[in-house]
Amino acid sequence: MTATKKHRQRKQRDGRGTPTLASRVDKYKLYEQAVQCAEAEIDFVDQTFRTMRKREARLLREDFCGTATISCEWVRRRAVNRAFAVDIDPGVLQWGREHNLGALHPRQRARIQLLNRDVREVNTRPVDMVLAMNFSYWTFRDRPVMTAYFRKVHAGLVRDGVFFLDAYGGYEASRIMKESTEHRKFTYVWDQAKYNPVNGHCLCMIHFRFKDGSRLNDAFIYEWRLWTLPELTEMLTDAGFRPTVYWEGTDEHGEGNGVFTPTTEGEADAGWIAYIVAEK
Numbered sequence: 001m002t003a004t005k006k007h008r009q010r011k012q013r014d015g016r017g018t019p020t021l022a023s024r025v026d027k028y029k030l031y032e033q034a035v036q037c038a039e040a041e042i043d044f045v046d047q048t049f050r051t052m053r054k055r056e057a058r059l060l061r062e063d064f065c066g067t068a069t070i071s072c073e074w075v076r077r078r079a080v081n082r083a084f085a086v087d088i089d090p091g092v093l094q095w096g097r098e099h100n101l102g103a104l105h106p107r108q109r110a111r112i113q114l115l116n117r118d119v120r121e122v123n124t125r126p127v128d129m130v131l132a133m134n135f136s137y138w139t140f141r142d143r144p145v146m147t148a149y150f151r152k153v154h155a156g157l158v159r160d161g162v163f164f165l166d167a168y169g170g171y172e173a174s175r176i177m178k179e180s181t182e183h184r185k186f187t188y189v190w191d192q193a194k195y196n197p198v199n200g201h202c203l204c205m206i207h208f209r210f211k212d213g214s215r216l217n218d219a220f221i222y223e224w225r226l227w228t229l230p231e232l233t234e235m236l237t238d239a240g241f242r243p244t245v246y247w248e249g250t251d252e253h254g255e256g257n258g259v260f261t262p263t264t265e266g267e268a269d270a271g272w273i274a275y276i277v278a279e280k
């Protein structure tokens with residue numbers, strides 16, 4: 001038995017042999033609770049598309065979909081809505097099929113197609129909207145590759161289609177640090193473990209902590225590039241888009257209020273999350 005396996009067993013049972021919380025949790029469920037809000041995401045893209053295009057979007061492609069929870073929310077909204085959910089990892093798609101598509105009404109489920117593909121190679125009928133959320137597209141770490149992906153998205157949209165992406169930044173984004181967020185049954189830890197200012201590459205992990213002291217380390221690991229908004233909007237423009245940055249407003253305590261509006265000027269904050277809305 002390797003040290004790692006023995007260590008894991010010890011971690012799976014406490015001194016009394018009771019299975020630890022960490023050994024019993026489902027990391028995808030925790031991920032969805034900690035970093036996704038499908039309702040708010042769909043509210044934003046649906047409303048923004050309607051305002052921009054004076055019509056309702058129907059066909060959505062969710063790139064880097066993971067558990068496809070956002071695509072599921074989309075088909076729940078209107079009976080005419082359809083979605084393609086694309087991910088390179090068959091495991092996370094299977095989890096999404098069982099847990100998220102499984103929770104839908106059969107007629108809703110019939111309007112989603114899960115595609116186990118690389119987003120750079122996927123081919124579907126032209127769609128109204130493509131979404132690339134939670135910075136997943138930062139897995140593409142150099143300009144030619146990122147621009148080629150943006151061109152692929154541009155070609156996959158209908159004539160008045162819109163591409164929605166998010167981005168984060170601020171002077172703490174490149175700092176080596178851990179940030180913890182308490183949830184009712186667990187603590188979410190965002191770990192910025194490495195940053196190379198020469199090429200902008202960063203290594204980030206998600207860990208979970210539990211009340212019994214057990215931990216789920218490296219539940220998710222991301223080797224990304226910390227792209228800046230000007231770099232991203234330049235590449236989107238090179239790919240044929242008209243990108244606009246949507247900045248989050250603040251409440252009376254100076255905290256983000258979840259309302260994103262078009263802007264050409266952001267705040268020099270420690271940390272921010274913004275949307276980029278790229279019109280074809």
Ligand SMILES: C[S@@+](CC[C@H](N)C(=O)[O-])C[C@H]1O[C@@H](n2cnc3c(N)ncnc32)[C@H](O)[C@@H]1O
Binds near residue numbers: 064120135136
């Ligand atoms: C950070 S998760 C994002 C999940 C979800 N979009 C969200 O908003 O939270 C990134 C996902 O992208 C997938 N992925 C990474 N590279 C990919 C590629 N080239 N093509 C398709 N999926 C990819 C991974 O398997 C993973 O499920």
